Amino acid sequence: xxxxxxxxxxxxxxxxxxxxxxxxxxxxxxxxxxxxxxxxxxxxxxxxxxxxxxxxxxxxxxxxxxxxx
Numbered sequence: 001x002x003x004x005x006x007x008x009x010x011x012x013x014x015x016x017x018x019x020x021x022x023x024x025x026x027x028x029x030x031x032x033x034x035x036x037x038x039x040x041x042x043x044x045x046x047x048x049x050x051x052x053x054x055x056x057x058x059x060x061x062x063x064x065x066x067x068x069x
Contacts, residue, residue: 001049006056011067018053021046 006014025046031037059065 001052003052003056006052007065008068010069011057011060014053014057018050018057021049021053025050 001017009017025043028037028043028046032040032043037043056065060067
């Protein structure tokens with residue numbers, strides 16, 4: 001997920017995507033623990049997506065970025 005895509009989303013959608021990604025990460029971690037994970041690089045990509053979304057939410061909270069309606 002690119003930052004340009006995230007900038008166009010409202011705060012509620014960002015929070016929903018964050019929850020979805022965290023749930024997917026939990027499933028992938030379980031697959032990794034049972035040696036069934038096909039693409040381990042997907043975990044890295046999801047961690048970066050979580051960081052991007054949290055950054056966007058924090059910027060809105062601090063007033064650095066105006067929320068999209």
